[in-house]
Amino acid sequence: MNMEKISLSHGSGGKMMHALIEDIFFKHFGNDVLKEAGDSACLALGTKNIAFTTDSFVVKPIFFPGGDIGKLAVCGTVNDLAVSGAVPKFISAAFIIEEGFLLSELEVIAASMRKWSDISAVKIVTGDTKVVEKGEADGIFINTAGIGTFENEVRLGISSIKAGDKVIVSGTIGDHGIAVLSKRKGLEFESGIMSDCRPLNRMLHEALGVGGVRFMRDPTRGGLATTLNEIADKAGLGIVINEESIPLSDGVRGACEILGLDPLYIANEGKAVIIAEPSSVKELVLRLRENEYGKEAVVIGEVTKDIQGKVVLRTRLGTRRFIDMLTGEQLPRIC
C-alpha cells in the first residue's frame, strides 16, 4: 500500500481511517468539539444545545434489498443524531450526480428520502445539486447533514462509562453489509438477506426514558468490532463480549461462512450499541424489545477495567480472543 496516496482502507471505518482523521483532519481542523469525535457534534447555541452531524453516502449499488441510497442517507444521519441522545429535527440533502443518471431513478430516491424523513419525523429543509461529467462520479452520491435538539438533561458520553456497565446490541448484526454485498456481486442467498437500514430515533428516545444509558453508537462501517474498539479505546476500559450472545441471522451467518467474512466487522445501518449501568439493563432491553426495530435486543457483554482499551470475545468454546479494530478495507462503498 502506498501511504502517500489515499487507499480504500482510508474509508473503511477502521484503523487507517482513524489514522487519516487524526493525522490530517484533527491536526488541521482541531478544536474541542471536533475532537470529542462523537457521531454528532454537541453545540451550545445560546441556552440551547443542539447536535450537528454529516455523512456522505456512496453505496453501490444504489438500490439493494431493504433500502436504497436515499433511505440510507436519511436514516444514517437520523441515527447519528439519535445515538448522541438528540431528537433529530432537520436534515439537508446535497446531491452529486453523474451526467446521464436517470431522472426516474432520482425521483425514486427523492420519494424514498421523503418517506423515511416522514417516518423519522425530520424535515429536509435545505439542499444542493451538482452535476459532473460522465465518468467523473459513479451515478449518485448524497450528503445529508442533520440537526437535532437535546430535549432533556441526559448527557451521554464515553467518559461516563464505568467498569461493570453492560453492553447491549439492539438486534442482529451484519445484515446491511451482507445485503449490499450480495446485490453488488450478484450473489443470491436463499434466505433473502435484507439490509437493516432503518431510523432508530424513536426507539432510542424511548430507551433514554428508561434511564441508565451511558453511551450509544451505531456500528456502521467497520461493524460491531470496530465500534466496540473505539469505545474501549476512548473510555480507557476493556470490553468483554460473549460470542453466543451476539444476535446473528441464519442468512448472515451462512453468507459470512461462504464469503469468508467475519460478521463482527460487517456494517449495520439500523442497530445501536448501548452501554448502560447494570441496574437499568433489564428494563432497557425490555423497552427496546417492545419496538419493532429492537425485538432482538440483548446484552452481549460488559465493560471491565482489566483489559484497558481492548475488546475480548469469549467464544462458544470458552476460549478468549482479542478482537481488534478493522485493519484495511473489507467492503468499500457499503454506505
Added chain:
Amino acid sequence: MNMEKISLSHGSGGKMMHALIEDIFFKHFGNDVLKEAGDSACLALGTKNIAFTTDSFVVKPIFFPGGDIGKLAVCGTVNDLAVSGAVPKFISAAFIIEEGFLLSELEVIAASMRKWSDISAVKIVTGDTKVVEKGEADGIFINTAGIGTFENEVRLGISSIKAGDKVIVSGTIGDHGIAVLSKRKGLEFESGIMSDCRPLNRMLHEALGVGGVRFMRDPTRGGLATTLNEIADKAGLGIVINEESIPLSDGVRGACEILGLDPLYIANEGKAVIIAEPSSVKELVLRLRENEYGKEAVVIGEVTKDIQGKVVLRTRLGTRRFIDMLTGEQLPRIC
C-alpha cells in the same frame, strides 16, 4: 438533450436546475421551510432562530488562482449563511475521495479549510470521509453544511423587497468563473485573473448594521443575471440594471470577449447582491467600501413594478434588453 437523463445543465444554477428542484426535490421533499428556497433555511429552535445550509463542491481543477476547493468549501457555506443575515458559527466537512488521491494534496486542502475557517470565525465541528475506487470520482469532492445564528431582529426576505429599492453589488463580477476556467483550459491571460473566493460574513454583518437591507444573495452559479432573475421572479417585481455601472475588471472583460462568454452569467464566489431601501443606499455603499472585500461596491440598478418577474439591462448605447436566467450549461464544475 435527453430529458430522461441528468445533463450538465441540471447543475448549472440556471433554468434546468430550477426545473429539477421544482419537479423532483420540492415535489417530494416539499415543506414550508424548504420552499422558501433561500441560500439557508431559517429554523426555529425553541426561542432561537438558526440558519442551516449545505453545498457540495466539485470544482475542477481543485487548485486555481486565488483559491482551492477547501477555501471554496468554507467560504461558500459561510457566504450562504451570511447572505441570509445570519452569523456563521459551525460547519461540517464531508469528503468523498478517489482512491489514489495524494495525501499531500489532502493536507494542503485541510490546511486551507482551517485557515479560512479561522478567518471566517467558524469552527469545523463534525465530518465524514468516504473513499471510492479509482475512476468512481474525480479526485475529491467536499460537502460543507453550516449553522449560523440570527443575532438581531432583522429578517431579510425576498417578500420584503419593494419597487424603488436599489440593487447593490459588492464588487467586480465574473472573477471566480474566469479564474477557474482559465486554469482548467490552460489559458493564460496577461492580467492574471484571480478568483474572488472569500468570506463575506464580516462585511455583510457590518452592512446589516447600517439598516435598510431588504435581501441579500451571493451570485454564484449562473452569475449575476441568474441571481437577479431569481429575485425578480420570486418578488413578482422587475429589476433594471445599468450596464455601465456593473463593475468588471479589465482582465475578466478581455477574457470574456476572447472566450465569447457573458460576464453576467459567470460565477462569483466572493460577491453579494444587496437589495436595499433607497434612503440607506448611500451609507450602505460607503460601509461596504470600508471593507477590503467591498472596495468596488456600487449601485447597479433598481427594483421596479413595471416588468414583473423580469430583468432588464440598460446598455451603454441606451438600449434596453431583457436578461434571462441562464439556460443550459455554461461552465460545469465551476464550484
